[in-house]
Amino acid sequence: MTIASTTQQICFFLLTATIVSGALGVVLLSNIVYSAFLLGGVFMGVAGLYLLLNASFVAAAQILVYVGAVNVLILFAIMLVNKKEDLKPIKGLQYRKILSGIVCIGLFILLVRVDLSTPWSIPGPAAIGEESTIRIGEHLFTDYLLPFELASVLLLMAMIGAIVLARRDTIKAQYSIEKDNQSEIINESKTPVLIDQKSIKN
Amino acid sequence: MPILMNTGIDIELSFNNALQGLGFSKSFAHMLWLPLPMLVVLTAALIGVLATVWLERKISAAAQQRVGPEYAGALGLLQPMADGLKLLVKEDIIPAKADKVLFTLGPILVVIPVVLSWLIVPFGQNLLISNVGIGIFLWIALSSIQPIGLLMSGYASNNKYSLLGGLRAAAQSISYEIPLALSVLAVVMMSNSLSTIDIVNQQNGAGIFSWNIWRQPIGFIIFWICALAECERLPFDLPEAEEELVAGYQTEYAGMKFALFYLGSYINLVLSALLVSILYLGGWGFPVPVEWIASLFKQSIDQAFIQVITASIGIVMTILKTYLLVFLAILLRWTTPRVRIDQLLDLGWKFLLPISLVNLLFTAALKLSFPIAFGG
Amino acid sequence: MVDTLSQMLNFLNKVSEYTREAISAGNYLLQGLSVTFDHMRRRPVTVQYPYEKLIPSERYRGRIHYEFDKCIACEVCVRVCPINLPVVDWVMNKETKKKELRNYSIDFGVCIFCGNCVEYCPTNCLSMTEEYELATFDRHSLNYDNVALGRLPTSVTTDPSVQPLRELAYLPKGAMDPHEINPAEARAGKLTSEIVDWMKNNSNQNSTKNKTKDSDKQGD
Numbered sequence: 051m052t053i054a055s056t057t058q059q060i061c062f063f064l065l066t067a068t069i070v071s072g073a074l075g076v077v078l079l080s081n082i083v084y085s086a087f088l089l090g091g092v093f094m095g096v097a098g099l100y101l102l103l104n105a106s107f108v109a110a111a112q113i114l115v116y117v118g119a120v121n122v123l124i125l126f127a128i129m130l131v132n133k134k135e136d137l138k139p140i141k142g143l144q145y146r147k148i149l150s151g152i153v154c155i156g157l158f159i160l161l162v163r164v165d166l167s168t169p170w171s172i173p174g175p176a177a178i179g180e181e182s183t184i185r186i187g188e189h190l191f192t193d194y195l196l197p198f199e200l201a202s203v204l205l206l207m208a209m210i211g212a213i214v215l216a217r218r219d220t221i222k223a224q225y226s227i228e229k230d231n232q233s234e235i236i237n238e239s240k241t242p243v244l245i246d247q248k249s250i251k252n
Numbered sequence: 253m254p255i256l257m258n259t260g261i262d263i264e265l266s267f268n269n270a271l272q273g274l275g276f277s278k279s280f281a282h283m284l285w286l287p288l289p290m291l292v293v294l295t296a297a298l299i300g301v302l303a304t305v306w307l308e309r310k311i312s313a314a315a316q317q318r319v320g321p322e323y324a325g326a327l328g329l330l331q332p333m334a335d336g337l338k339l340l341v342k343e344d345i346i347p348a349k350a351d352k353v354l355f356t357l358g359p360i361l362v363v364i365p366v367v368l369s370w371l372i373v374p375f376g377q378n379l380l381i382s383n384v385g386i387g388i389f390l391w392i393a394l395s396s397i398q399p400i401g402l403l404m405s406g407y408a409s410n411n412k413y414s415l416l417g418g419l420r421a422a423a424q425s426i427s428y429e430i431p432l433a434l435s436v437l438a439v440v441m442m443s444n445s446l447s448t449i450d451i452v453n454q455q456n457g458a459g460i461f462s463w464n465i466w467r468q469p470i471g472f473i474i475f476w477i478c479a480l481a482e483c484e485r486l487p488f489d490l491p492e493a494e495e496e497l498v499a500g501y502q503t504e505y506a507g508m509k510f511a512l513f514y515l516g517s518y519i520n521l522v523l524s525a526l527l528v529s530i531l532y533l534g535g536w537g538f539p540v541p542v543e544w545i546a547s548l549f550k551q552s553i554d555q556a557f558i559q560v561i562t563a564s565i566g567i568v569m570t571i572l573k574t575y576l577l578v579f580l581a582i583l584l585r586w587t588t589p590r591v592r593i594d595q596l597l598d599l600g601w602k603f604l605l606p607i608s609l610v611n612l613l614f615t616a617a618l619k620l621s622f623p624i625a626f627g628g
Numbered sequence: 629m630v631d632t633l634s635q636m637l638n639f640l641n642k643v644s645e646y647t648r649e650a651i652s653a654g655n656y657l658l659q660g661l662s663v664t665f666d667h668m669r670r671r672p673v674t675v676q677y678p679y680e681k682l683i684p685s686e687r688y689r690g691r692i693h694y695e696f697d698k699c700i701a702c703e704v705c706v707r708v709c710p711i712n713l714p715v716v717d718w719v720m721n722k723e724t725k726k727k728e729l730r731n732y733s734i735d736f737g738v739c740i741f742c743g744n745c746v747e748y749c750p751t752n753c754l755s756m757t758e759e760y761e762l763a764t765f766d767r768h769s770l771n772y773d774n775v776a777l778g779r780l781p782t783s784v785t786t787d788p789s790v791q792p793l794r795e796l797a798y799l800p801k802g803a804m805d806p807h808e809i810n811p812a813e814a815r816a817g818k819l820t821s822e823i824v825d826w827m828k829n830n831s832n833q834n835s836t837k838n839k840t841k842d843s844d845k846q847g848d
Binding site for chain 1: 279283354384385386389390392393394396397399400403404406407415418419422423426429446
Binding site: 311313314315316317318319473583584586587588603 | 671
């Protein structure tokens with residue numbers, strides 16, 4: 051066994067341990083901020099796995115998109131809202147926990163079965179390494195053009211939706227012409243969400 | 253370090269040959285070689301930071317008609333060292349109600365990506381740690397980790413100023429990343445490669461006239477503005493605006509943890525200046541190509557001593573260009589007032605983003621119509 | 629057709645206006661940068677304080693000097709003081725029917741150096757010095773008694789360990805830097821004594837009276 055392959059194996063086990071424990075932490079920790087930070091750690095671990103597979107472009111894209119954008123936005127949302135409130139105890143929490151545990155274990159067993167029954171072709175096709183950037187570009191603009199464009203349209207829709215939700219003044223201008231019984235709902239939506247509305251009424 | 257072209261010296265090869273000549277095995281020589289470039293570049297980065305801190309203090313003093321540090325060493329050259337030593341021996345304070353783990357992890361997460369980005373900075377044809385294929389994209393990806401560290405330290409300090417500073421830093425960072433990446437993309441499109449080596453090589457055909465700044469003047473300005481915003485330097489230093497937020501996310505930090513933030517911001521500044529010089533100012537290239545000078549004196553470019561001279565000129569040129577930009581950043585610091593947060597986001601989203609998109613489209617059009625000048 | 633054309637023109641106008649604004653903003657930025665750059669070649673205005681000191685101006689209001697022997701304990705200084713600060717400790721000697729001064733003190737931690745006491749003192753036993761280095765470890769040591777008040781300060785010009793520098797207003801005409809001037813060179817404009825001489829020559833009918841007495845001396 052050469053030094054390179056040993057290093058690779060150690061890295062693989064370290065990354066896997068990070069990902070599994072991090073993912074468990076995301077689900078099980080009660081502090082939502084910790085969960086969000088651990089999620090970032092999991093994303094970075096996944097990027098590390100890509101690196102081990104010689105897919106450096108995918109790894110960098112993973113970090114840029116998931117860690118740099120998605121996770122930061124999640125953290126942003128958590129910290130901007132950052133409202134401490136005591137949740138009501140849910141009825142039959144124990145049973146729910148057991149039920150979801152059973153479902154999760156079932157899914158896990160399914161995965162293990164797939165893992166064991168699939169005839170993996172080890173050691174797989176040779177990694178294309180540096181050339182992957184060009185290949186990905188080619189695929190995105192030829193055979194995967196439709197999914198690519200659909201994803202971009204989806205993102206555009208989400209963006210427009212977010213803008214419409216955030217800019218309430220445009221909604222108000224439209225609805226005020228109709229003057230129907232919806233005005234009450236619109237008024238309610240105009241009050242800031244972050245202020246505790248109960249305390250205002252009292 | 254793969255050998256890309258025959259020009260330039262390959263230190264790795266000569267190092268390995270020397271060790272093998274001493275009777276070591278090839279893999280052992282390779283293992284000995286591996287950490288060396290990293291150590292050299294890390295030292296270079298730290299010395300660069302010390303020089304930048306000294307320059308910052310001296311140039312700031314000159315711009316304000318002061319003297320600046322004077323008594324620590326000749327001309328106060330040892331002042332940054334003294335600062336570092338002071339921060340090293342200061343008490344490490346963690347506020348009682350702070351989140352201890354995240355409080356410690358925050359500054360580390362800020363520094364590591366910045367230091368890692370030095371991986372792709374070339375000082376010459378073969379003088380870089382690793383010519384990774386994704387090159388400049390690695391830097392963009394790594395610099396997007398930084399806001400998480402800032403958010404973490406802002407949240408963990410349990411202080412409203414810290415939290416606001418962290419949020420501002422993250423907002424600023426993610427909104428300026430996009431125009432930054434788009435202006436880099438225009439350069440990458442012209443050089444057909446993400447690798448920093450290829451980007452510089454593509455600019456060194458005709459000396460100063462083939463530098464990217466003539467082909468990408470708008471991209472250069474956008475990149476420089478965004479780089480300043482990413483480094484949180486004035487006029488974009490709102491995350492640590494002392495008049496409103498005490499010191500932003502650094503408020504509760506002292507000693508070595510504060511030093512990490514300080515170090516990180518200055519390494520980032522030097523790195524940004526280096527990348528501007530690589531992307532737009534021809535990297536290690538001399539204003540007149542060295543090949544021309546060599547042919548003027550009828551010398552072969554492959555001669556050993558000419559290669560040594562070429563490599564030294566490359567390093568000197570890179571450092572010279574970088575520090576010219578650092579000087580510009582310091583001058584800007586004492587010229588421009590701080591922008592408001594809404595102005596900052598307006599500038600990022602409403603001005604730089606559309607302009608960089610237009611710049612990208614324009615570059616693509618030019619590349620299609622003039623493939624000779626814009627890298628077909 | 630015309631409508632779309634005008635719309636397009638409108639759009640183009642907007643774009644050109646936007647560009648013009650951006651260019652002018654860049655222009656202003658460059659102007660600012662050139663100003664900052666210009667400042668870099670100017671000599672520092674810094675006074676390297678413990679080694680160099682500015683010579684206080686001629687009517688500088690520093691720590692108050694007090695001559696115990698001249699004082700008649702009239703307490704005018706206390707009455708004109710905005711906060712009645714000087715403490716005049718005297719007793720009536722019944723035999724001589726005169727005030728006997730025992731102690732006099734001023735607390736410089738409270739004094740605002742307005743100079744009213746100096747102005748009104750009938751015997752000129754109070755005067756302003758040019759001493760301004762009053763820092764102490766304890767604010768109570770700023771309460772000067774008559775012995776402390778009677779000490780003369782070290783003058784900046786006579787202190788061998790200090791390089792005295794002239795203030796900007798006392799430099800010769802055209803000079804901006806106190807480091808490189810000839811100490812013999814007089815300051816810009818007329819000296820006080822010269823003004824007095826000029827006034828004497830100009831208006832002989834008025835010269836019999838005052839004006840010469842209080843402005844007797846000046847130094848750079």
